[in-house]
Amino acid sequence: MKMENNFGMIFNIQKFSINDGPGIRTVVFFKGCTLKCTGCANPESQEPRLQILWNEKKCLHCNTCVMSCPTLAVKNLEGKIKVNHELCSGAGVCSERGICIEKCPAHALKSEGERKTVDEILKIVMQDIDFYEESGGGVTLSGGEVLIQHEFAVKLLKALKEKNIHTAIETTGFSSPAIFQRVIEYLDLILFDIKHWDEKKHKEKTGVSNLPILKNMKYAIDIGKEVLPRLPVIPNYNNSIDDAKNFVLRLEEVGAKRVQLLPFHQFGENKYNLLGRKYDFTDVKALHAEDLKDFQKIFLDNEIEAFF
Ligand code: SF4
Ligand code: SF4
Numbered sequence: 196m197k198m199e200n201n202f203g204m205i206f207n208i209q210k211f212s213i214n215d216g217p218g219i220r221t222v223v224f225f226k227g228c229t230l231k232c233t234g235c236a237n238p239e240s241q242e243p244r245l246q247i248l249w250n251e252k253k254c255l256h257c258n259t260c261v262m263s264c265p266t267l268a269v270k271n272l273e274g275k276i277k278v279n280h281e282l283c284s285g286a287g288v289c290s291e292r293g294i295c296i297e298k299c300p301a302h303a304l305k306s307e308g309e310r311k312t313v314d315e316i317l318k319i320v321m322q323d324i325d326f327y328e329e330s331g332g333g334v335t336l337s338g339g340e341v342l343i344q345h346e347f348a349v350k351l352l353k354a355l356k357e358k359n360i361h362t363a364i365e366t367t368g369f370s371s372p373a374i375f376q377r378v379i380e381y382l383d384l385i386l387f388d389i390k391h392w393d394e395k396k397h398k399e400k401t402g403v404s405n406l407p408i409l410k411n412m413k414y415a416i417d418i419g420k421e422v423l424p425r426l427p428v429i430p431n432y433n434n435s436i437d438d439a440k441n442f443v444l445r446l447e448e449v450g451a452k453r454v455q456l457l458p459f460h461q462f463g464e465n466k467y468n469l470l471g472r473k474y475d476f477t478d479v480k481a482l483h484a485e486d487l488k489d490f491q492k493i494f495l496d497n498e499i500e501a502f503f
């Protein structure tokens with residue numbers, strides 16, 4: 196993603212997180228992703244630019260948004276408000292919050308994504324410094340995919356390290372080795388999502404090969420970085436015993452000794468509705484740790500610490 200290095204496109208900053216690395220953490224969510232995973236839990240993170248979300252339940256169908264947009268980006272198509280993001284100049288550009296958002300009488304529109312500087316993010320992050328120190332926590336960069344805004348990420352990570360804050364990343368690991376190596380220099384922990392052991396199946400659901408990801412993971416482990424591979428377990432995609440055995444082989448190849456299993460859930464479903472997108476997993480049953488005992492056992496039997 197090409198963006199001025201002084202700004203990052205951020206879609207959320209979440210405080211008091213306890214699931215994204217050790218201790219109490221602040222998670223900074225970067226917008227934009229190179230992978231196009233169907234069923235992504237944060238679909239609003241996939242598009243690098245700002246997006247306008249429409250809440251059908253709140254909408255009065257008054258068409259104020261259609262008539263007020265200066266770039267004619269908003270249309271009412273058979274009762275559904277659609278924003279053409281190619282035409283939208285973006286909130287903060289057409290007006291501070293976006294004319295359509297400001298004028299909507301029902302608060303049915305909101306924007307996703309905000310340009311933020313390192314200093315603006317630091318100001319928020321530093322509010323909880325005492326909690327990080329007491330709990331052994333810190334800051335996690337997540338997304339979307341942080342690596343596509345790598346220059347901004349490096350600036351932010353350097354600033355965090357100058358304040359002696361523990362740094363982690365949640366990443367797909369999909370980038371050139373040069374970019375990956377530059378970013379991880381400033382990281383204490385790398386949480387690495389791996390969707391499938393098989394390259395063809397990985398491409399089917401994400402649009403990209405898993406080979407650069409595995410290569411980057413191996414590099415990080417080889418140089419002694421703390422790495423935690425994380426495996427979203429999805430029914431009828433990667434949850435068979437055969438899949439578990441092949442995942443073990445991949446983890447052994449890269450030198451990983453542990454893996455976190457993330458049972459499939461439908462947390463992101465409502466966001467697809469707000470974005471006007473189809474959700475492919477509506478009828479797929481959610482998984483729980485107890486459903487994956489046999490799957491987990493394959494890892495444990497091969498001396499890979501697998502946990503939930
Ligand atoms: S943010 Fe501005 S340009 Fe974009 S759709 Fe709304 S009114 Fe139009
Ligand atoms: S201005 Fe708000 S209430 Fe009116 S049509 Fe647009 S989204 Fe719906």
